[in-house]
Amino acid sequence: MYKPIAYEITETINFTEEVKLFRIKSKINPMPGQFIEVSIPGIGECPLASCAYNTDYIDLLTRNAGNVTSAVFKLQKGEKIFFRGPYGKGFPIKELKGKDLILIAGGTGIAPVASLIEYIEKNRKDFGRMYIFFGFRNENYILLKDKIEKWKNKFDFTLTLDKKLVPESNLVCETGFIQDIIDKKKIDFKNSSALICGPEIMMKCVSEKLMSLGLKKNRIYWSMERRMECGFGSCGRCQIQDLYVCKDGPVFRYDIIKPKIDNEESANEVKT
Amino acid sequence: MQKTLPKKELLNFIKILMEKYEVIAPVKKDKVLSKFEIIKDPREIYLNEITTVPVKEFFIPEDETLVEFKDGNIIENKGEIKPRIIFGLRKCDINAIEVLDKVMPCSIYINKRKNTILIGIFCEKPDKYCFCESMELNDSGYDLFFYAKDKDYYITIGSKKGEAIVKYLNNAKKEIKLKYKNKKILYDKNIEHYYKNKIWDSDAEKCLSCSACTVYCPSCNCFDIKDTLNMNLKDGIRTRHEISCQLKSFSRVAGGKSFRDSRLSRFKHFVYHKIVYYKHRKGRYMCVGCGRCLRACPTKIDWVKTINILTGFKKKRK
Incomplete structure (x- = not known):
């Protein structure tokens, strides 16, 4: 259950100083939103989601943030990386079929959403209209540029930057947070489902905006981040009240997960 | 028979x-x-x-090898x-x-x-x-x-x-079955809707986050997975270690965010996991009433008594 398997890195792409993509030859093809426990023997494990959906390779968008990811960062093409999985439930594809979808992601949170977009590309007729919003801090933080260019032509795709460093550049994008620009689009919010992945504060603000525009709270889904050590509901590290992010999630319906997060946060406000 | x-x-x-x-x-x-x-x-x-x-x-010992890395092979325990x-x-x-x-x-x-x-x-x-x-x-x-x-x-x-x-x-010629008689009783375990009640604050104030309750609890199983490298920097082991939800590092993710930052939230997580969360998932209480957490607590926090006060069975605290 804990035995990782070795895979080969076939390509690495640098996006920013902090973020690299590792393409790994593997046939396991996790469902969009699922995660795998990536590891380096002797260093440790960390949960990451693939940002590709296919049977040839896994794409790991890795931010140099912790012990393991900083070790992963040093790996080169041709070297071995280990993982076990996939774990978790991923996006509720069945529930989304036939619906209009709003896909929203920020920063490295685009990884699971990118995988979902690729899934939808392959099964386009199963879904209704699609609106995609990707947010980044500024031009220097844009990830998956090639895919974004492709999706811009294929879908109703909006790229937004919190702050545009070079206002006169010819990059087609909005400026501002996603929650501030989303109502510029004519979307039938009442009949859409929204799938969000990003920092928790961003998911919170965007969800509030979406609900004010008429989207039902049981049609908003969050892809969550927690400390997932085992991946199958045993170690207890990723618990949010009675839910295990690794096993019940990492994708949760907003109306289910939000009250539980609020409960825990209410207790954090009392500084003891 | x-x-x-x-x-x-x-x-x-x-x-x-x-x-x-x-x-x-x-x-x-x-x-x-x-x-x-x-x-x-x-x-x-x-x-x-x-x-x-x-x-x-x-x-589940304090430390236990999950896999061993040796000469390029991975050996599972x-x-x-x-x-x-x-x-x-x-x-x-x-x-x-x-x-x-x-x-x-x-x-x-x-x-x-x-x-x-x-x-x-x-x-x-x-x-x-x-x-x-x-x-x-x-x-x-x-x-x-x-x-x-x-x-x-x-x-x-x-x-x-x-x-x-x-x-x-x-x-045996006849069957024998005996019953327990406890002095301590947890009257009402239906505490789900009391999560935000202020009564927990005073217990959390006494709490030192020492994690004795979870160490001595017979049903606490949470663990950490850690790698150790040998001197040759190639071989090593991946182990699981006992860890406690009462420590801040328990829920800390890369970047430093800890999701249960206050002692109050960690203390409530322990009590609610034992009485509410596990029951939701598995249909029984995680707590078995052995009282080891109460015996081990250095500041004598009695959460059983707190729940009894909360649910109205004992009006006054000693």
């Missing part, structure tokens, strides 16, 4: 078991400490009190052990093992469980911290269970493995 064993024959009975099995039983170490240990002599066994340390370390018997488990201990069974799906744990025979014994003197009666414990999970009455032990058989051990003993 129960079997009987004269009390004076107990040491002999254990001796026979020791020929075939590794026998683990409660041993008194000093004035304050008693724990389960592999015994060398049946006379070491001490059954007069609930052990300070729970039995879980024989299933299968949890292979010699057949063993744990004798002298109380009903709470056995129920705690049942709780662990539902959250430890790995083969290491399962193999250890398969190769362990559990022999329970009726607890005659629950102390002032015991509240097992309130926790709706199962009367199952054991291979054998001993009830002491007059000059005999009456032995209930719980499994085929257990039956084989006591085959040679006499059948």
Whole structure:
């Protein structure tokens, strides 16, 4: 259950100083939103989601943030990386079929959403209209540029930057947070489902905006981040009240997960 | 059908078991400490009190190798052990093992469980911290269970493995079943809607986040996975370590964010996990009412009393 398997890195792409993509030859093809426990023997494990959906390779968008990811960062093409999985439930594809979808992601949170977009590309007729919003801090933080260019032509795709460093550049994008620009689009919010992945504060603000525009709270889904050590509901590290992010999630319906997060946060406000 | 064993024959009975099995039983170490240990002599066994340390370390030790990295290979720990018997488990201990069974799906744990025979014994003197009666414990999970009455032990058989051990003993003429009588009672366990109640604040203020409650809890299983590298920087081991939800680092993710940042949220997580969350998922309480967390707490936090006040069963706090 804990035995990782070795895979080969076939390509690495640098996006920013902090973020690299590792393409790994593997046939396991996790469902969009699922995660795998990536590891380096002797260093440790960390949960990451693939940002590709296919049977040839896994794409790991890795931010140099912790012990393991900083070790992963040093790996080169041709070297071995280990993982076990996939774990978790991923996006509720069945529930989304036939619906209009709003896909929203920020920063490295685009990884699971990118995988979902690729899934939808392959099964386009199963879904209704699609609106995609990707947010980044500024031009220097844009990830998956090639895919974004492709999706811009294929879908109703909006790229937004919190702050545009070079206002006169010819990059087609909005400026501002996603929650501030989303109502510029004519979307039938009442009949859409929204799938969000990003920092928790961003998911919170965007969800509030979406609900004010008429989207039902049981049609908003969050892809969550927690400390997932085992991946199958045993170690207890990723618990949010009675839910295990690794096993019940990492994708949760907003109306289910939000009250539980609020409960825990209410207790954090009392500084003891 | 129960079997009987004269009390004076107990040491002999254990001796026979020791020929075939590794026998683990409660041993008194000093004035304050008693724990389960592999015994060398049946006379070491001490059954007069609930052990300070729970039995879980024989299933989920403090440190345990999951996989070993050696010469480019990865070797998985299968949890292979010699057949063993744990004798002298109380009903709470056995129920705690049942709780662990539902959250430890790995083969290491399962193999250890398969190769362990559990022999329970009726607890005659629950102390002032015991509240097992309130926790709706199962009367199952054991291979054998001993009830002491007059000059005999009456032995209930719980499994085929257990039956084989006591085959040679006499059948009991009548069935004996005894009941517990606790002084401490947790009256109402329906606390889900009291999560935001201010009453928890005063307990959390006393809490030192020392994590003694979770260390001594027989059903706490949370762990950390850690790698250790050998001096050659190639080989090493991946281990799981006991860890406590009472520590800030428990929920910390890369980047430094800890999701249960305050002592209050961590303390409530412990209590609610034991009483509410596990019940939601698995249909039974995680807490088995052994009272070890209350005994071990250096600042004497009594969350059972707090719940009783909360739910209106005891108006005043001492």
